[in-house]
Amino acid sequence: MAAQDAADSVDSPVAPAADPAADSVRDRETAVEQVHLDRVYRRLEEKIHEAEFLMQDAARRGQVGTPGALAERDAQVFRAGIHLNRLNNEFEDFLFGRIDLLHGKDGERGPDGAHTSVEPADDAVRPDGTADIGETLHIGRIGVLDADYAPLVIDWRAPAAAPFYRSTPVEPGRVVRRRVIRSRGRRVLGVEDDLMRPELTALLDGAPLPAVGDGALMAALGQARGHTMRDIVASIQAEQDLVIRAPAASVTYVEGGPGTGKTAVALHRAAYLLYKDRRRYAGGILVVSPTPLLVAYTEGVLPSLGEEGQVAIRAVGSLVDGAEATAYDEPAVARIKGSSRMLKVLRKAARGALEQPGAAAPSGQLALGEEPAAPTADRLRVVAFGRRLELEAGDLRRVRAIALGGTTPVNLLRPRARRLLLDALYAKSGAAGRHSDPELAAELRASFDEDVSTEDAFLEFLDAWWPELTPRGVLAAMADERRLGRWARRVLDPGEVRRLARSLRRDALSVHDVALLDELDTLLGTPARPRRKRELDPLDQLTGLQELMPQREESQRERAERLAAERTEYAHVIVDEAQDLTPMQWRMIGRRGRHATWTVVGDPAQSSWSSPEEAAEARDEALGTRPRRRFELTVNYRNPAEIAELAARVLAVAMPGMAAPRAVRSTGVRPRFAVVGARGGLAATVRAEAERLLAEVEGTVGVVVAMRRREEAARWLSGLGDRAVALGSLEAKGLEYDATVVVSPAEVADESPAGLRVLYVALTRATQQLTLVSGTVDEPDADGVPALLRD
Numbered sequence: 001m002a003a004q005d006a007a008d009s010v011d012s013p014v015a016p017a018a019d020p021a022a023d024s025v026r027d028r029e030t031a032v033e034q035v036h037l038d039r040v041y042r043r044l045e046e047k048i049h050e051a052e053f054l055m056q057d058a059a060r061r062g063q064v065g066t067p068g069a070l071a072e073r074d075a076q077v078f079r080a081g082i083h084l085n086r087l088n089n090e091f092e093d094f095l096f097g098r099i100d101l102l103h104g105k106d107g108e109r110g111p112d113g114a115h116t117s118v119e120p121a122d123d124a125v126r127p128d129g130t131a132d133i134g135e136t137l138h139i140g141r142i143g144v145l146d147a148d149y150a151p152l153v154i155d156w157r158a159p160a161a162a163p164f165y166r167s168t169p170v171e172p173g174r175v176v177r178r179r180v181i182r183s184r185g186r187r188v189l190g191v192e193d194d195l196m197r198p199e200l201t202a203l204l205d206g207a208p209l210p211a212v213g214d215g216a217l218m219a220a221l222g223q224a225r226g227h228t229m230r231d232i233v234a235s236i237q238a239e240q241d242l243v244i245r246a247p248a249a250s251v252t253y254v255e256g257g258p259g260t261g262k263t264a265v266a267l268h269r270a271a272y273l274l275y276k277d278r279r280r281y282a283g284g285i286l287v288v289s290p291t292p293l294l295v296a297y298t299e300g301v302l303p304s305l306g307e308e309g310q311v312a313i314r315a316v317g318s319l320v321d322g323a324e325a326t327a328y329d330e331p332a333v334a335r336i337k338g339s340s341r342m343l344k345v346l347r348k349a350a351r352g353a354l355e356q357p358g359a360a361a362p363s364g365q366l367a368l369g370e371e372p373a374a375p376t377a378d379r380l381r382v383v384a385f386g387r388r389l390e391l392e393a394g395d396l397r398r399v400r401a402i403a404l405g406g407t408t409p410v411n412l413l414r415p416r417a418r419r420l421l422l423d424a425l426y427a428k429s430g431a432a433g434r435h436s437d438p439e440l441a442a443e444l445r446a447s448f449d450e451d452v453s454t455e456d457a458f459l460e461f462l463d464a465w466w467p468e469l470t471p472r473g474v475l476a477a478m479a480d481e482r483r484l485g486r487w488a489r490r491v492l493d494p495g496e497v498r499r500l501a502r503s504l505r506r507d508a509l510s511v512h513d514v515a516l517l518d519e520l521d522t523l524l525g526t527p528a529r530p531r532r533k534r535e536l537d538p539l540d541q542l543t544g545l546q547e548l549m550p551q552r553e554e555s556q557r558e559r560a561e562r563l564a565a566e567r568t569e570y571a572h573v574i575v576d577e578a579q580d581l582t583p584m585q586w587r588m589i590g591r592r593g594r595h596a597t598w599t600v601v602g603d604p605a606q607s608s609w610s611s612p613e614e615a616a617e618a619r620d621e622a623l624g625t626r627p628r629r630r631f632e633l634t635v636n637y638r639n640p641a642e643i644a645e646l647a648a649r650v651l652a653v654a655m656p657g658m659a660a661p662r663a664v665r666s667t668g669v670r671p672r673f674a675v676v677g678a679r680g681g682l683a684a685t686v687r688a689e690a691e692r693l694l695a696e697v698e699g700t701v702g703v704v705v706a707m708r709r710r711e712e713a714a715r716w717l718s719g720l721g722d723r724a725v726a727l728g729s730l731e732a733k734g735l736e737y738d739a740t741v742v743v744s745p746a747e748v749a750d751e752s753p754a755g756l757r758v759l760y761v762a763l764t765r766a767t768q769q770l771t772l773v774s775g776t777v778d779e780p781d782a783d784g785v786p787a788l789l790r791d
């Protein structure tokens with residue numbers, strides 16, 4: 001509609017790019033979109049003025065000071081602030097698409113003003129193969145209506161925008177031409193068109209519809225990478241769109257090989273769900289990522305789609321408040337910590353640790369492996385009714401065993417333990433049989449309890465004997481091999497106990513420790529504490545609201561903010577790289593989505609578990625019997641065919657029979673094989689290859705090494721600037737670079753039982769170029785091809 005204002009008549013419908021006539025078509029089409037963008041910007045400016053006015057008006061109302069006006073002011077400032085913020089954020093590059101459609105089957109319009117029918121009208125195409133364009137829609141990051149409520153831009157998530165993503169030449173629906181518009185700020189830089197019905201002569205305002213360029217997808221894929229992921233909103237493909245817009249089922253399960261867009265799709269789905277049902281997802285969306293590197297890489301995508309605040313992206317090692325684990329356990333230890341057998345060990349430890357007073361250290365104050373000084377609590381002496389009463393070690397053991405009966409969390413059992421201690425002392429006092437009158441007997445008992453339970457000796461004893469345990473304290477107590485052996489009897493073998501205890505003596509938390517901490521937190525329980533006083537709202541102080549209404553109720557905004565800060569459960573949980581989660585990690589994530597709907601994305605071929613079946617079992621256990629809806633993504637948008645073909649050779653060995661995704665483009669540049677030279681060794685060879693790639697590609701270069709070489713590899717690259725980064729094989733998960741150097745495939749493959757799949761991950765990170773550096777362990781042939789990658 002609107003863009004036709006300036007639609008120019010163009011003679012040649014499709015023209016090759018080198019043709020000067022094509023340039024003039026491109027220029028004219030760019031100018032057409034510029035006219036539309038100018039209109040949209042004028043309208044956006046009006047909206048921003050409106051939002052600013054609302055904020056000022058709301059602030060003025062605040063000065064009136066009546067409670068009603070204040071509440072209204074609060075709500076208005078909040079709404080206008082969000083509005084203004086979104087408009088300002090969305091200003092960059094927010095109009096990106098356009099579709100030209102045939103007349104539809106019905107004349108109905110949806111709430112966004114667009115026609116609703118997906119199929120063309122029966123007479124939309126004339127017998128001579130010509131057809132008129134019945135409707136033109138522009139698609140952007142948010143919807144914009146003109147002053148008459150006609151759509152200037154349709155939000156990409158609105159139903160009317162779906163054909164922009166769904167239409168293909170095989171199933172075009174009403175779409176004749178799909179156009180991607182590239183713009184920076186207020187300037188349209190160019191357009192890329194795909195014709196969905198190339199056989200038609202489509203007429204727009206009586207003139208043939210022109211098409212420009214080779215399509216947007218190829219243009220997007222060829223661009224250099226930065227250190228952060230970009231959104232793909234302008235070029236989402238049909239199979240991806242089906243996942244993004246799938247109704248939120250109990251579990252939406254998405255599988256696809258490397259580079260098929262699983263992460264991108266998951267993030268766009270979060271934005272879509274919020275758009276579709278903001279109220280339902282006000283409970284928050286949690287995205288669980290495997291590493292902090294991937295969190296940092298993906299963090300910008302949702303704000304670019306206009307969504308902030310409601311979505312928390314957290315690394316699996318940072319899901320527990322206060323924990324920021326980045327250390328990795330060796331595979332054998334990770335397997336033990338991840339296995340659901342740990343549940344039994346933790347249950348025992350959570351109760352057994354009561355005997356280890358160090359386990360009560362306040363969280364965060366006790367490093368793993370640190371042995372605290374133990375106050376003794378093996379005898380209780382009090383004075384009551386003028387007599388010395390004493391409970392010996394044996395009495396105390398019996399009382400504790402009774403108190404611990406059942407499954408109530410240990411920290412919640414303290415009142416029960418206290419009562420049982422008083423019972424035992426009372427029995428020793430001989431006062432129990434003194435009165436036959438129940439009322440007098442009860443009175444005597446009450447006065448006994450009051451005397452004893454306020455005695456310093458009793459209180460100090462109780463603190464030492466039944467301290468409040470912390471997850472970190474219990475984990476630290478498990479670092480003692482003898483004790484751990486007791487708690488793990490018949491669950492772990494002695495070798496496993498030794499390895500586990502040794503790993504817990506380390507200072508830093510490992511990624512797998514975090515799931516154990518979370519489990520312990522549940523097993524220990526948190527006694528109710530008095531609520532913290534809320535902090536003052538800075539806005540209140542700004543306007544003097546606090547003085548005017550000292551005992552004002554919590555406002556809606558304050559409540560929303562408080563809930564977000566306190567949130568431990570979410571309305572939707574998205575799990576990225578799900579193939580890597582252990583049963584214990586699944587339990588941890590499961591606790592955050594007990595009432596949630598789920599989107600789970602993964603690729604068994606990239607699993608770093610020794611057996612993918614085990615990982616699948618863990619997942620099935622966590623997701624229970626919830627109904628699942630499955631999707632598959634089949635196209636690799638990241639790797640050129642030359643790299644994908646090499647990676648497929650590793651896949652064939654790692655997962656025989658598993659199909660590799662199809663690569664959509666080819667660069668003509670084959671992977672390069674370098675061999676460590678006699679002089680300079682590994683460091684010099686890798687550095688030279690990284691330097692060469694930095695000169696050849698515009699964007700980033702990732703050097704992937706076996707985990708144990710992480711630190712030395714960072715030194716190899718020192719001084720090369722921040723376009724080059726070194727990372728361990730497990731950290732490469734989910735990331736991508738313009739070029740990668742994979743150092744010693746044999747070392748990566750031999751690192752763990754799942755090493756071949758980890759190597760497959762490493763080989764599939766590059767968008768342009770891949771170099772493999774081999775040492776002698778790789779047994780390279782005369783061409784430098786390591787034994788692992790030879791046919």
Ligand SMILES: Nc1ncnc2c1ncn2[C@@H]1O[C@H](COP(=O)(O)OP(=O)(O)OP(=O)(O)O)[C@@H](O)[C@H]1O
Nearest residue numbers: 232235236237258259260261262263264637638734
């Ligand atoms: N429709 C698309 N248009 C443009 N780029 C796309 C599209 N789909 C995916 N990509 C790009 O392909 C790359 C791979 O996407 P993504 O990281 O989401 O894949 P993945 O399936 O999660 O990969 P992996 O399993 O290897 O982590 C990214 O650069 C992404 O931007």
